[in-house]
Amino acid sequence: MTNVSPLEGAIADLQAAKTTPELIRATKNLCNLRTIEAISTLIEVLGFNNPAVASVATAGLIELGSQAVPSLLVSLDEKNYGSRAWVVRALASIRDPRSLDLLEHALATDIAPSVRRSAARGLAELNLIYPEDSSKLNRCLLALLAAIKDDEWVVRYSAIFGIELHLLKYNSTYKNLCILGLKQLSSNSESIKVIRLRATLALQRLNPS
The missing domain is CATH 1.25.10.10 (Leucine-rich Repeat Variant)
Structure with a gap:
């Protein structure tokens, strides 16, 4: 059996999630790892157009603080208003x-x-x-x-x-x-x-x- 890291497991759970409760739970688990390696995935979550899930991901990015800033600065999606709003909110809080x-x-x-x-x-x-x-x-x-x-x-x-x-x-x-x-x-x-x-x-x- 292939060993799966906690990060890989959390990302796999997020990708497999179908409902909002499942997405929230998977996103929380990813945030709880408190690792910079989760930043790119958390930023992807901001573009899901699901405010409840995006709120959890934003809190996780804010908790990572300045470590998340470089990735946030290059992640603005001009075509996705919701994602932009969460990115700017995260940067403002950091x-x-x-x-x-x-x-x-x-x-x-x-x-x-x-x-x-x-x-x-x-x-x-x-x-x-x-x-x-x-x-x-x-x-x-x-x-x-x-x-x-x-x-x-x-x-x-x-x-x-x-x-x-x-x-x-x-x-x-x-x-x-x-x-x-x-x-x-x-x-x-x-x-x-x-x-x-x-x-x-x-x-x-x-x-x-």
């Missing part, structure tokens, strides 16, 4: 600075609001160091500032959160520009009430006096 270019591009250009929202969250929380990474932090802030004009309110909401977080933690030459943008969102020129309230809260936290 917070690795190598994701900056991809998150910046996704926020500015992706057609899917959920992808743009995840990208905004990722840019808000990247593990960057001030002042050494000032130029990268400013790139994040400028991308978020552009996103407060997004057509989708959920993206604008995430952008407000990101701007507030950056300005509370770091000095920036763009602070006045950001404050102006937040004031516009807090005014009646913004049609969505929750956005006006969130922008107002951000302004209060940034200027408590």
Whole structure:
């Protein structure tokens, strides 16, 4: 009898799975191996168009952390919105600075609001160091500032959160520009009430006096 490694067994179980419960169980088993050798298969799972299974695979990739980033960065499927959303969500949660270019591009250009929202969250929380990474932090802030004009309110909401977080933690030459943008969102020129309230809260936290 041929010896089968735990990884090979887990992948075989995943390939044999037919139902969602079977796919979830097989994906969990693959994640539990906690090995970088499972990364490519977990990324494939993101493209199954099964949110319950993709959620498990994403959690496994996030747990692997920065080890998963190189593969995630080259795995975006332009034709599969669901897969893109999970990849961007994973990168945003891992917070690795190598994701900056991809998150910046996704926020500015992706057609899917959920992808743009995840990208905004990722840019808000990247593990960057001030002042050494000032130029990268400013790139994040400028991308978020552009996103407060997004057509989708959920993206604008995430952008407000990101701007507030950056300005509370770091000095920036763009602070006045950001404050102006937040004031516009807090005014009646913004049609969505929750956005006006969130922008107002951000302004209060940034200027408590």
